[in-house]
Amino acid sequence: MDDVHTVIWNRPERAAKGPAPSRTRAEITDAAIAIADAEGIEALSMRRVAQELGTGTASLYRYLASKDDLLDLMLDAVAAEDGSPPALTGDWRTDLRGMAHRSRAAFHRHPWMTSLAAGRPSLGPNSLDAIEHALAALDPLGFDIDVMITIVNTVQAFVRGYAIGELAQQEAVRRSGVGVQQWMDAHAPYLDNVVKSGRHPLLARVIRDAELPHAADSAERGFELGLERLLDGWEANLPARP
Amino acid sequence: MDDVHTVIWNRPERAAKGPAPSRTRAEITDAAIAIADAEGIEALSMRRVAQELGTGTASLYRYLASKDDLLDLMLDAVAAEDGSPPALTGDWRTDLRGMAHRSRAAFHRHPWMTSLAAGRPSLGPNSLDAIEHALAALDPLGFDIDVMITIVNTVQAFVRGYAIGELAQQEAVRRSGVGVQQWMDAHAPYLDNVVKSGRHPLLARVIRDAELPHAADSAERGFELGLERLLDGWEANLPARP
DNA sequence: CGCTACTGCGTCCACTGTTCGCAGTAATGC
DNA sequence: GCATTACTGCGAACAGTGGACGCAGTAGCG
Secondary structure (H helix, E strand, O other), X not given: OOOXXXXXXXXXXXXXXXXXXXXXXXXXXXXXXXXXXXXOHHHOOHHHHHHHHOOOHHHHHHOOOOHHHHHHHHHHHHHOOOOOOOOOOOOHHHHHHHHHHHHHHHHHHOOOHHHHHOOOOOOOHHHHHHHHHHHHXXXXXXXXXXXXXXXXXXXXXXXXXXXXXXXXXXHHHHHHOOOHHHHHHHHHHHHHHHHHHOOOHXXXXXXXXXXXXXXXXXXXXXXXXXXXXXXXXXXXXXXOOO | OOOOOOOHHHOOOOOOOOOOOOOOHHHHHHHHHHHHXXXXXXXXXXXXXXXXXXXXXXXXXXXXXXXXXXXXXXXXXXXXXXXXXXXXXXXXXXXXXXXXXXXXXXXXHOOXXXXXXXXXXXXXXXXXXXXXXXXXXXXXXXXXXXXXXHHHHHHHHHHHHHHHHHHHHHHHHHHHOOOHHHHHHXXXXXXXXXXXXXXXXXXXXXXXXXXXXXXXXXXXXHHHHHHHHHHHHHHHXXXXXX
């Protein structure tokens, strides 16, 4: 349609002329997030959003060029949930650790983010704010901008990848529609075969270990351990100041 | 239908009685991978797979309980592409680094994996082989199994998250149906605004930096740097032997 | 006041994953 | 040798999807 305003982030919300729109992008986005939270990402359809808002399905396309746009808006809305990033502490490790934990918490609040993060670069204004904030934490160290962005990138990559792995089983269970116990029961014979075959002795130990009670918070501990190791690695190898 | 063979990995490929099936799961999986490689994951439909194989759509459901099963098979098939994991070198860093690079290469060969990895725990036999191999690389160090699996987990998380971030833009461009240049042109006004607004001074430097020619291999360099930092972190903090 | 550019939306299209039932076939039990 | 059984391939149908089109109604500018 338009030549210059092709990207959602650069498209004005309201037209200059004509009747005022009766909804806002934010209302639509919030409704979509509520549906995805409650019923899963596969239940999120344009019809379902329209129903939630009590409007016609086609009306949504006055606000969004496509469902893809809606998904972009959802991701960026989540990036703003925590409000403005906290003030910098002066210690880059503390600041980056905080960013990592906030990001992981967002994934846990909205597990559908794992599905959307793939194939969708986070270029929304709120995501950019978060990156700027992380860069600011590294700024006092006085390094090249490409070193700084690489550090931020790798931390974000770790958080994203860890959250996806963490939530993968939970999401598979939810999508299957049965309870955790039934899902486990369905998979038990296969894992039993893996253990009994003897060709995966170390994995067998992992599987047995996973049945222990202490495993409850192992995901959280693994995240913290991995994150600290990554930060350790950067701290020990920060390049010399230019 | 069945009580014990509910999980694809534990379901026999061929029935005991009746006519022999005219295809195999592997044929179907390969066809699906070829389609996803060539036309993108959103072009992968059961009808499209059936057409590729010259068979009826409903016939596929003699081999698979659902499309989800097919996606699981695709992921596990990719995990077997490199053949058996190479022999251990005796240096855990070298072995884990190799695993990470092979995994990243698989993501690049099959960008649709980024979409599938979310919400889908990798429990297929080939994925399990890879994990067993990584654990074996750490075994000589003599640590608890939960420490070992945590190290493997964090490395896999980093690779997954980095690959997803790396391929996100490429996938967005592909999905949009236009060329890289047109996609860039569509986003340029927005990024210009970000730079001009002055509220993201560090990001502005990143955006300017990204236009430099050296940025061509920056994704690869970032991956290697981050991976080495993570391995550094583990090496420096390996817990005391039990 | 009229013209223009918008808004809301009913209706339609092509497509999706999956199920049902039927005809054909290979191995088994007797 | 022959009925029985358990499978195979698959056309057709079903409920759902994202999105396009065009029409009626309306708000603001000249």
